[in-house]
Amino acid sequence: VEFPETRPLARRDAGLLKWTRYDPDVLAAWVAEHDLGVPPEVTRRLRDLVDENAYGYHGADNELGGAFSRWATSRHGWTPEPELVVPTSNVLQGIWACVEAFTQPGDGLVYTTPVYPPFLDAPPTTGRRAVDWPMMYDEQGWSYDIDALQALLEADAGISLLLLCSPHNPTGRLFEHHELVRVVDLAHEHDLLIVSDEIHSDIIYPGSTHVPTLTIPGAAARTVTVTSGVKTFALGGLRCAVAVAGDDHLQARLREIPAHLLGGANRMGCEATITAWENGGSWVDSLLALLDGHRRHLVGRLHSELPRIGVHLPDSTFLAWLDLGSFSPNENAARWLRERTGVACGNGPAFGPGGRNHVRMTFGTTATLLDKMVDRMVAGLIDR
Structure with missing residues (x-):
């Protein structure tokens, strides 16, 4: 290439x-x-659609679940059920939908700082409380303080959602398997939903491994993963992402968001993403x-x-x-x-x-x- x-x-x-x-x-x-x-292959597919004047209403988002499941299997050894994949226009819409579906005004939302700036907007724009879980830094780099997360949860029973950026933006830090095991255990102990933004998960370097949160035992009942092909394939202008519910109950809760608020992916975004996941x-x-x-x-x-x-x-x-x-x-x-x-x-x-x-x-x-x-x-x- x-x-x-x-x-x-x-x-x-x-x-x-x-x-x-x-x-x-x-x-x-x-x-x-x-x-x-x-x-x-993406360029060719989009050119074909333009040549066909394929700008009308579409059902391409019906194919997203299967395409993503096959991609996740090949890249990460994780095979989500296609039926649990909910299309959205972008990852942030998926995050906001989860906040609306699984929390109440006044609830606490936890995120790790420093972090992707839109995460900081989630609490004030939805009437929730921001709870900062700072990352640690030393000569070895950035790391997660799971004990500090436990202390936050024990001190504030009103925390209902943990927003993970995994892999972490901006530090490039990856959660290790044992860290995610503890996070999932804490989610069960404190009735916490995990929303795991894994949009950067395809960009992993030799010697490192991305652990999808939903591969952790017990995570399915407590986790919605949001992701997209826009970072891997530079498709940011084509609106297409997925929210992957861990189980039927979580998907049903997410689907309670009115469809016109939940939104969806456009034709070009779906086709480009599916083509990239199938051939990239x-x-x-x-x-x-x-x-x-x-x-x-x-x-x-x-x-x-x-x-x-x-x-x-x-x-x-x-x-x-x-x-x-x-x-x-x-x-x-x-x-x-x-x-x-x-x-x-x-x-x-x-x-x-x-x-x-x-x-x-x-x-x-x-x-x-x-x-x-x-x-x-x-x-x-x-x-x-």
Whole structure:
């Protein structure tokens, strides 16, 4: 598989948000979307649909459950029942639907910070309470404090939902099997629903393993997994995701959300996603090999040329979580970096507690462009 070096420029010409939010001379690394294209089968399928004027009402979402089940089996050794897969327009809609279906106003929602910024919006927009479960950090990197989660649950009987980001965005941390076993045990002990966002689960590097939450014994009665192909296959503009209920009871509860509020996936999104899941295995293998080299190259260059930037090798995702604390940036660390280097990253404080002085950098781009980004960072920060 070839990943053309010209792809990012083509994405700017196509008007994609990643490459048009800032001035043309700014290099974009701010959004969790890679620049490396889609499997050729997806392009062919979408072209066929356009040629057929296939823009009308559709039933393609009926095929999503089976396609996802086969994909999860081949990539993760997990075979969800297709009948328990509920199509949604995107992962966030699935999360909000779970909040509405399984919690009440005033209930506590737990999430790990720093975390994907929309998670922070779930409590205030639904009348629920935010309960912060901070990640731990030491010289080995980021980790989960399961004892702290237990203490939170014991202290607050009003917590009803745990929102996991697994793999974790922005740190790239993966849950280990024994950690998820404890989380599921706590869910049973404290009458807790787990909503597991596994949208980055296909981007796992050698030596690491993604453990789907629903493979843990006892998880089925307490878990809804939400995921999509948009990160793996760069399909963010095509609205398609799935919510996978652990059992019939949870699916029935989720289906109590009025269909017009629950939404659904559009025709192009369904067709692109199904085609990618059915045909994209070898393409993803090539993508992972490329991204594995990128993450090692990026972290190696930063350690060597900008050792004041704190960074650990992520186990998953195409995201690097950079600590700029030694430079004392202002509250908007991303703007501070962009003004000095012309590289646009995600702003750490937007990820909640633990994000101060940090930026999130997307390295899912071409090797040439990644080096240009690091070159700019070195030139702009080396003497500061």
